[in-house]
Amino acid sequence: MQILYVRYLAAHPVDExxxxxxxxxxxxxxxxxxxxxxxxxxxSLVPATAEQGQLALPAEVMALYDLTTLPYAEQLRWRMQRCPAHAAAPSAADLAMADWEPFDPLVHHAHIHSRLPTHVRRPGPGPGQHARHRARP
Ligand SMILES: [Zn+2]
Known part of the structure; x- marks a missing residue:
């Protein structure tokens, strides 16, 4: 996932x-x-490049769940790993640690998928969400 321009590996699938x-x-x-x-x-599919100082994996793309288009506060909520109700109640203590891990394409190679998910589960009704390819130079 990408939150505030930083890539993370989540401990669970996006919808879990x-x-x-x-x-x-x-x-x-x-x-x-x-x-x-x-x-x-x-x-979206993005190049599976590493952060600076590391080798890039050539010609490899990976599926990324990108939150960059969301409002800043919403991205902060994801990074804090809180539901909407608890994001609005900062006095509530965290019972667990947020389990984001900075994504490293070399270490987390097993989590790199070169195809987008074929279906995106989403709880409840809502407008259809379509994965889209985004070309990047
Ligand atoms: Zn909550």
């Missing part, structure tokens, strides 16, 4: 990433980050 906040019952919030109301990112 759970909020890390603690509920009033002192258990971990069961809400997913991707809710029926929230805006969705865009799947």
């Amino acid at each position: 990433i759970r909020c890390v906040a603690q509920t009033r019952r002192r258990s971990r919030c069961a809400q997913r980050l991707l809710s029926a109301e929230s805006q969705t990112g865009v799947w």
